Amino acid sequence: MLKVPSLELLIHELGRLPGIGQKSAQRLAFYILRSPHQASEKLRAAMQQVEEKVRTCPQCFSFTEEPLCHFCTDPSRDNDSLCVVEEPMDILRVESSGVFRGRYHVLQGTISPLEGIAPKDIRIEELLQKINGSLKEGATPIREIILALDADLEGDTTVLYLAKHLKEKAVKLTRIAHGVPMGSDIDYIDHRTLGRALENRVVL
Numbered sequence: 001m002l003k004v005p006s007l008e009l010l011i012h013e014l015g016r017l018p019g020i021g022q023k024s025a026q027r028l029a030f031y032i033l034r035s036p037h038q039a040s041e042k043l044r045a046a047m048q049q050v051e052e053k054v055r056t057c058p059q060c061f062s063f064t065e066e067p068l069c070h071f072c073t074d075p076s077r078d079n080d081s082l083c084v085v086e087e088p089m090d091i092l093r094v095e096s097s098g099v100f101r102g103r104y105h106v107l108q109g110t111i112s113p114l115e116g117i118a119p120k121d122i123r124i125e126e127l128l129q130k131i132n133g134s135l136k137e138g139a140t141p142i143r144e145i146i147l148a149l150d151a152d153l154e155g156d157t158t159v160l161y162l163a164k165h166l167k168e169k170a171v172k173l174t175r176i177a178h179g180v181p182m183g184s185d186i187d188y189i190d191h192r193t194l195g196r197a198l199e200n201r202v203v204l
Contacts, residue, residue: 011025014029053065061107079140086149094148105130110157111158112157128166130142144171147159147174179200
């Protein structure tokens with residue numbers, strides 16, 4: 001290291017960001033250092049605005065600057081289907097498909113016993129309340145819950161928990177298909193992914 005304490009602190013903090021390793025943190029820090037003063041001022045201002053303005057949507061638990069987020073206030077979206085995701089950024093991935101036009105619910109995590117994350121630590125209770133409320137007389141019923149969660153241990157654990165608690169409800173529960181990606185060579189697909197693809201096979 002260059003033994004410049006303030007620069008080392010910046011590299012350390014950047015290195016704590018997800019997906020940023022030591023070398024990437026160093027490149028970013030030196031880029032910020034070499035940039036014109038106004039560039040770092042804009043970065044600081046943007047970070048300050050995020051801290052001051054962005055809040056959690058009380059309805060779907062995504063991010064917003066308004067009382068409710070864009071997806072919750074959009075009148076063109078369907079109220080009878082609800083897509084459950086782990087994090088707000090997962091909404092952008094679902095939206096990029098251009099297929100889903102319903103509402104969202106962000107769990108803000110998944111069940112992970114190894115990390116001490118229990119159902120009460122994420123937004124499962126709010127999801128169950130939302131579903132129960134929609135099934136009351138006079139309300140717009142949610143007819144399908146789509147679980148768009150990762151195909152890993154935590155995602156599978158969360159899906160099993162929700163399936164157990166929703167099996168008696170008059171609602172269709174589905175999970176997004178997992179399997180062989182488009183354009184992939186089957187020779188290079190791992191056994192877990194191939195197994196999921198066989199489980200989720202479709203009739204032609």
